[in-house]
Amino acid sequence: MATKALAHGMGTFFKECEHPQARWSKCPHEYKIRYREATGRQVEESGFSTQDKAITRLSDIYKAKRETPRNQSKAERIQTYGVMQFGDYVAQWKPGQRHLSPASIQHLDSLLEHHLYPAFRSRRMGTFDHKVVDTFIQNMERNSVGLATQANAFDKLKTILLDAHRLGIYDENPLTGVKPPQYDPKRAVIPSLAQLHAIRTAGDDTLLLVADLMSGCGLRNGEAFAVNINNIVADDVYRITEQVNHTTKTYGPLKHRKPDDYRDVPLPARVKHTIEWYADKYGTVDGYLLRHPNDLSKAFPHYYLSNHWARLKKAGTLDIPDGMVLYGLRHFFASNCLSHNIPITDVAEWMGHRSVDVTFKTYRHLMPGSISRAAQVLDLGLAA
Structure with missing residues (x-):
């Protein structure tokens, strides 16, 4: 279908046939027009034998819309x-x-x-x-x-x-003056270094791999499940390109990212060694280290690690902090970064947070700075 645009807001006229636009004047098929009403609804009309008739109709509609007072258009939207x-x-x-x-x-x-x-x-x-x-x-x-x-x-x-x-339904914003619910994320429950070492070796090799990716690179659960040997783009850089979507159970784009977007994160030597060791021991499928245990054509299922983690906690033989979930391994990454004075803006980027405010709210208590420390530093400046 060929179309031809007129002035902005006028709409278009076209023919639904295979003839090129240059032959429209000789083509026997009728012209059609498409435009939007004042309410924004798209309308299509047909039955125009010539281009001039189609354009004349569009011009009349456009003129009528221009001459209609704005408050009348608003009244029509309110009515609709x-x-x-x-x-x-x-x-x-x-x-x-x-x-x-x-x-x-x-x-x-x-x-x-x-x-x-x-x-x-x-x-x-x-x-x-x-x-x-x-x-x-x-x-x-x-x-x-x-x-x-x-x-x-x-x-x-x-x-x-x-x-x-x-759309103009309200004269005033209906949310003006409304105090939204005040949600403050619970303080993250983070394992100690000794507890992390115990967790790494308490389960199977899959838990070891995921634990290293989450605690060492800050990956989310689903991102760790999509680990790919080809995403090691440098000796110290891992590129996160996708995740295993919990809903669709397939590979999908990263959270808060468009398809084909990625984020690069630091790759500690120990994590790089774990990835390569696991790949050598179990092999890969199209570069993926983790696949469905019963069907290698499918992505790794979320429930596998969740069930494994639940069994470890229930057994009671592992020192897991009270209230900690598997996601706490990712919290360890943030704690490790911030306690070593890595800028929170970098941490937010590596963790894939939509805003640094999310990182600040969740991990503020982990930052080395404090009011007392600030007072001491300011006092030194005043005494100079």
């Missing part, structure tokens, strides 16, 4: 979307969230089903204001919903309402 129920609005909004990964989509669906829909499914979009949002947060607090879930549910509601606000 303001009376729409929250559930119907989300059904139209959700397909546009193409940037979300499968795991993020699953998380969104869970928040909608368990928190947002029960509270707002039938509510008209035009009736939201700061009091409605405040009441929603208070109800979550009253029902003892976890702070992390409160923050996530509020964040999704905020995204949806701001989308509606951009």
